[in-house]
Amino acid sequence: MLKSLYVDGHTFLHRASAGAKMAALALCGIALYFTHSTIILASATVLAGTIYLRVGLDLREAYARLKPVLFTIGILALVNWWVLGFGIAAMQLLRIIAIVLLAAAITATTRIAEFMALIEWLLGPLDRRGLVRASDISLALGLVLRFVPDIFAHYEGLKDAHVARGIPFRPARAIGPMIILVLKDADSIAEAIDARGIRGL
């Protein structure tokens, strides 16, 4: 039901550590923000596009992943052209497309487990002070992936119950009952986690 956006491959981005990639993305974002040369921005966009297209996605999938973001960027570029003029609008457009392409390339080359390990490492200092439990994040992520299909089943069950009674089904009115059904499971799930000692003591 939920398939990660990671694609298998052997590029240098696949080999690089998640932390290095995130740091690079942040640095590139800051650098591009302060760049006002159209030539540098255009080169960065071409470079980021080349990197993105070489991570192992076919062209159609590569486009489909970015379609909604590119659509929003396109609309805003038209607004900018109209309000601020062509030069500034083009510069902003190149800047944001470059960073979005690079971000998409990093998402396509970073496994969820690597990303979660990075998050846990970043939360390490807070963990040592007893403010959070870094390992809870991965547990929570696993729970979400586990329970999305169950929640969908609750929803379908409510739909069937309406149909069986000849009542028209309105999604908006099913949300309250659906949430009650889902939250009622919380006690037994929590007990199951504690019974297995998954969170330690």
Place this chain on the structure above:
Amino acid sequence: MTTKDLVLIALFAAIVVMLGLLPPITLAFIPVPITAQSMGVMLAGCIIGAKRGALAYALFVVLVAAGLPVLAGGHGGLSVLMGPTAGYIFGWIPGTYVAGLVAERMVREGQPEARQYIGFFLASVIGGIGVVYGIGIPWLCAVTGTPFGAALYGNLAFIPGDLVKAVIATLAARAVLAGYPMLHSRA
């Protein structure tokens, strides 16, 4: 944080994922289709409270960043979080927190029904619309350089849909408060 809080946070994040899988509703009098996912901000705040609600959304944003296609329409990944609309997505976290704070303060069990409806509706509007736009619009302007006025004007198209969501969230939150109250249990 107890294990039950952790489970509630994860379950609500899963509900937000599920809301993104529902087909968008189109209403004749509103120019843009309504997606249910941003309604989760109002629901989470009003149902599991400020702290757990905000953590549920923080977890959801981690799912997006990790590269899971959990946003409405099956999208996700860092490109969305680096794009012009990232501020709305990050804004969901404090938006939920504020919605939760307002709901916790204004709504009590045993109050007249009308007061509960008013409390949940105000919480939904302040947290789910006010705070989310208050972060999303300036963020969008900073990322794309679009003037604030133009961005604000463009956002007006979404307000009617958001008010419909606030009404739906109010009804759902009140139903949960009557059937299985969680709002004031300890986080």
